[in-house]
Amino acid sequence: MTLPLFPLNTVLFPGCRLDLQIFEARYLDMIGRCMKQGAGFGVVSIIEGQEVGEAPQAFGKVGCEALIRDWQQLPNGLLGIRVEGGRRFHVLDTEVQADQLTLAEVRWLEECADQPLTEEHDDLAALLGALALHPMVAALEMGGEVTGQQALACQLAYLLPFEPEQKQVLLEMDEPSVRLARIQVLLEQLQGDRLA
Structure with a gap:
């Protein structure tokens, strides 16, 4: 192609x-x-x-x-x-x-079958909901409620202020659950940087 x-x-x-x-x-x-x-x-x-x-x-x-x-x-x-x-x-x-x-x-690239969100994703789903209130995100008609791990992982990876190299690594990951786990780690690093 x-x-x-x-x-x-x-x-x-x-x-x-x-x-x-x-x-x-x-x-x-x-x-x-x-x-x-x-x-x-x-x-x-x-x-x-x-x-x-x-x-x-x-x-x-x-x-x-x-x-x-x-x-x-x-x-x-x-x-x-x-x-x-x-x-x-x-x-x-x-x-x-x-x-x-x-x-x-x-x-x-083949996409893995999407999985539903579980309780462990509640905080990340709430974060996406909060991002949806930002005028720039609202203008793109993004954020808000999602039902699957794939949409949650992709939207957070795209919208959060990670470095381009980090976003590229996230894009290259095949499993939405692995991508979400990595996003959690990156978020903790961001919070740690802010507190430092």
Whole structure:
């Protein structure tokens, strides 16, 4: 499967929403093609390089499919799109085109069967509910009540202020229960840092 990539300084997770402003020709063309074909593109986290200009030298080998859910012309004249994270993928090979758009050969990753939330997830579920009250989270129509471990893990990993490298590790985890356990550890580290 060949997928055009949009490398960003962020990590997108399945089921999570991201608003983007598109102004570079390579990405305007890519979005146009995706909308005509009803297809998505791949978001990968930049490790080395910039979002604008030449293609980044290095990015995460696991990314998330971005499905276009809405678009509008913004007051600043740029194209605004809202995407939602779809399937995770592993980058096998890449090719940078003349316009600096990166095309990737990808393999879709299998998702584990979702498990219902248990009592041990109560605190994390309450945290997601609290995050839903934040204006930026509310604007994305995210947070609030979820029923499964997958949605809880993905939304917390996406919304909480972890380092990009930590978010990338969370994205690469297959098991939602393992991802939730890691989020708990990272939260404890954040609280420890604040108290220090």
